[in-house]
Amino acid sequence: xxxxxxxxxxxxxxxxxxxxxxxxxxxxxRIVVRLTETEAYxxxxxxxxxxxxxxxxxxxxxxxxxxxxxxxLSYGMHYCMNITTEGEGEPGAVLLRxxxxxxxxxxxxxxxxxxxxxxxxxxxxxxxxxxAIDLSFNGYDLFSPGEGGLExxxxxxxxxxxxxxxxxxxxxxxxxxxxRFVAR
DNA sequence: CTTATGATGTACT
DNA sequence: GTACATCATAAGG
Numbered sequence: 001x002x003x004x005x006x007x008x009x010x011x012x013x014x015x016x017x018x019x020x021x022x023x024x025x026x027x028x029x030r031i032v033v034r035l036t037e038t039e040a041y042x043x044x045x046x047x048x049x050x051x052x053x054x055x056x057x058x059x060x061x062x063x064x065x066x067x068x069x070x071x072x073l074s075y076g077m078h079y080c081m082n083i084t085t086e087g088e089g090e091p092g093a094v095l096l097r098x099x100x101x102x103x104x105x106x107x108x109x110x111x112x113x114x115x116x117x118x119x120x121x122x123x124x125x126x127x128x129x130x131x132a133i134d135l136s137f138n139g140y141d142l143f144s145p146g147e148g149g150l151e152x153x154x155x156x157x158x159x160x161x162x163x164x165x166x167x168x169x170x171x172x173x174x175x176x177x178x179x180r181f182v183a184r
Numbered sequence: 185c186t187t188a189t190g191a192t193g194t195a196c197t
Numbered sequence: 198g199t200a201c202a203t204c205a206t207a208a209g210g
Contacts, residue, residue, distance in 0.1 A: 074205095076190090076192095076205070170190085
């Protein structure tokens with residue numbers, strides 16, 4: 001996987017991330033998931049985006065280079081994970097909203113006690129909890145050499161995933177933009 | 185300093 | 198379907 005994969009219009013990047021593998025390595029073992037739900041967030045043209053009104057300390061990563069992990073605390077209790085997109089100075093990020101477990105099911109279960117398998121990772125806060133991703137990953141470079149416990153791998157097959165396109169979820173502004181994508 | 189708000193999840197009716 | 202927990206952030210005074 002290369003950084004150029006994300007150096008493009010965020011909507012394109014959000015679609016191409018579907019089917020990709022996110023690999024999380026911890027002391028307890030390795031978790032591999034397949035991304036099944038993403039949402040694109042841009043800048044001035046996107047009223048629902050954190051970057052809509054320019055740079056702030058929180059959203060600054062959205063304005064930097066692509067391939068950086070952007071994590072923030074949502075509603076005071078859940079973490080949401082994004083991957084930055086576009087070029088330097090052009091704001092954009094893709095919110096990871098859902099995934100399915102490919103490897104390490106018991107590790108994910110351990111992170112989500114009492115939850116049925118079908119609901120382990122079907123939401124942005126659930127995904128970060130299941131993969132044990134928190135604010136310490138904010139600013140993490142997916143493409144820097146070395147071991148950090150998180151990697152992005154291409155889809156396992158060349159076969160393109162079929163994509164369902166809908167309005168975004170859980171926002172009050174710019175709901176009409178069809179920037180949510182679900183792998184079918 | 186103060187205050188309103190939210191890219192959510194869970195429990196409950 | 199509705200209620201609510203809980204706090205960093207951003208914007209305003």
